[in-house]
Amino acid sequence: MNPAVPTWAGVAASLALVAVAVAIAWRQRLHLAREIVLAAARAGAQLAAVGAILLIVFQHAGLAGAAGWLAIMVLIAGQVAARRARGLPQALPVATAAIAAAAAATMGTLLALGVISTQARVVIPVGGMIVSGAMAATAVTLTRLREEAAAARPAIEARLCLGLPADRAFAPHLHAALRTALIPAIDSTKTVGLISLPGAMTGLILAGVSPLTAIRYQIVVMYMLLAAAALAALTAARLAGHTLFDDAHRLRPLPAPAGKDQR
Amino acid sequence: MASEEAALFSLEQVTLRRGGTLLLDQVTCQMPAGACTAVTGLSGAGKTTLLRLLNRLEEPDAGRVCLDGRALADLDVLALRRQVALVAQAPVLLTGQVLDELRAGQPDLGAQDAASLLEQVSLPAAMLARGTAGLSGGEAQRLCLARALAAGPRVLLLDEPTSALDAVSTHAVEQAAKSFIAAGGSVVLVSHDTGQTRRIASQVLALRDGHITPVKEPP
Numbered sequence: 456m457n458p459a460v461p462t463w464a465g466v467a468a469s470l471a472l473v474a475v476a477v478a479i480a481w482r483q484r485l486h487l488a489r490e491i492v493l494a495a496a497r498a499g500a501q502l503a504a505v506g507a508i509l510l511i512v513f514q515h516a517g518l519a520g521a522a523g524w525l526a527i528m529v530l531i532a533g534q535v536a537a538r539r540a541r542g543l544p545q546a547l548p549v550a551t552a553a554i555a556a557a558a559a560a561t562m563g564t565l566l567a568l569g570v571i572s573t574q575a576r577v578v579i580p581v582g583g584m585i586v587s588g589a590m591a592a593t594a595v596t597l598t599r600l601r602e603e604a605a606a607a608r609p610a611i612e613a614r615l616c617l618g619l620p621a622d623r624a625f626a627p628h629l630h631a632a633l634r635t636a637l638i639p640a641i642d643s644t645k646t647v648g649l650i651s652l653p654g655a656m657t658g659l660i661l662a663g664v665s666p667l668t669a670i671r672y673q674i675v676v677m678y679m680l681l682a683a684a685a686l687a688a689l690t691a692a693r694l695a696g697h698t699l700f701d702d703a704h705r706l707r708p709l710p711a712p713a714g715k716d717q718r
Numbered sequence: 719m720a721s722e723e724a725a726l727f728s729l730e731q732v733t734l735r736r737g738g739t740l741l742l743d744q745v746t747c748q749m750p751a752g753a754c755t756a757v758t759g760l761s762g763a764g765k766t767t768l769l770r771l772l773n774r775l776e777e778p779d780a781g782r783v784c785l786d787g788r789a790l791a792d793l794d795v796l797a798l799r800r801q802v803a804l805v806a807q808a809p810v811l812l813t814g815q816v817l818d819e820l821r822a823g824q825p826d827l828g829a830q831d832a833a834s835l836l837e838q839v840s841l842p843a844a845m846l847a848r849g850t851a852g853l854s855g856g857e858a859q860r861l862c863l864a865r866a867l868a869a870g871p872r873v874l875l876l877d878e879p880t881s882a883l884d885a886v887s888t889h890a891v892e893q894a895a896k897s898f899i900a901a902g903g904s905v906v907l908v909s910h911d912t913g914q915t916r917r918i919a920s921q922v923l924a925l926r927d928g929h930i931t932p933v934k935e936p937p
Contacts, residue, residue, distance in 0.1 A: 612775060613810040613862075617823025618800035618869060703774050703795045 521575040532590035540597030542710040553691035557589035589687035599632035621700035640684035726751035732781035743928030754905040756919035803866035804875040809858035840890035856887025
């Protein structure tokens with residue numbers, strides 16, 4: 456294998472492309488030149504730092520270090536997903552638990568079946584993809600659940616008034632939120648290779664691996680992302696379904712549904 | 719006031735505050751069984767919230783609400799809501815078919831029983847096969863009342879049930895309430911319509927500034 460990876464000199468040469476962007480911003484008086492330079496510098500510094508840390512983890516930490524790294528990713532992803540679902544009771548523990556459950560189950564299956572190696576250099580990037588997919592599905596699920604619960608309060612309370620327990624009164628709305636959360640993962644699984652060449656496959660091809668070998672990895676990646684999204688969405692929906700109601704099967708007060716999600 | 723033995727609901731020193739407003743201020747009152755108690759008051763006085771206390775959609779901040787002398791908090795809440803059915807002011811339909819609507823809380827309800835429920839609210843049995851999308855406001859409200867009756871409750875909580883209805887639907891709802899009482903049931907009615915409270919209620923309670931005053935005593 457002869458990986459076609461740029462040298463550091465090549466990376467420095469690619470700064471010419473940043474200069475093109477800066478030149479356009481300057482010529483068009485967009486007042487963005489400084490921001491472009493800072494963004495480019497920041498991207499370089501962040502990636503260099505992550506690269507250095509990953510190098511240390513890959514060489515010294517082993518599977519335990521990789522698991523620790525993934526745990527930190529899960530905590531950060533939980534914060535991000537919970538921020539989207541602001542106003543939902545217990546959003547942070549629910550989001551974190553959903554992402555953790557999805558990551559643990561998906562990663563555990565891949566490792567137990569021997570589909571991927573237990574080396575840190577494999578576990579961390581694959582785990583990162585899983586956590587990222589689980590985070591996106593969790594954020595959409597919780598946001599939709601909050602909106603459904605606030606907007607459909609009259610219908611939910613009408614079911615509660617018929618003596619239905621909270622889970623049955625909320626079931627139609629929970630299913631609607633789950634469907635919405637899973638559509639992106641299903642659509643990207645359906646169109647993979649047709650509309651986009653996904654990241655893992657692109658990376659392997661750039662690194663000199665044969666396309667027929669690269670697709671094997673990509674197939675596993677798509678299947679694991681589908682599972683991670685489904686598990687995260689289901690776990691988030693089940694947990695949030697409980698926190699939305701109190702012990703007397705009453706829908707808790709929620710912020711009024713806003714026209715647009717807050718940024 | 720009704721005697722202690724006959725009280726269906728009794729509120730004991732109930733205080734309820736919502737959104738910074740004191741809706742009920744240490745309220746003590748009784749509502750008799752086998753009759754209609756009407757609750758009147760200005761908009762925003764807390765009439766709907768009072769009704770929601772009676773099936774535990776709301777919880778008092780202090781004091782207690784009892785059914786047959788037992789605190790609601792000690793009863794199974796799901797069984798309570800099947801016994802004490804609430805019909806909201808605006809009809810909320812949950813399904814696409816009239817028969818499915820009647821089965822929303824009672825999946826085993828037979829077609830014969832469903833037809834009988836429609837008759838109780840003066841709707842034709844032939845409506846069972848219809849979709850709910852084309853129903854008028856009056857038909858939808860009567861269907862909600864029939865849906866509430868499907869579980870065989872002993873108490874009906876009616877929240878301004880005819881405020882947006884025409885005379886025909888209003889008469890049908892009132893007749894259904896009277897028949898329900900005649901069959902041994904009890905009704906708590908929130909209404910602005912003094913004519914309606916006069917026609918149906920044997921006790922009228924006025925809610926104002928957090929306090930309840932009886933304006934018509936039960937016989």
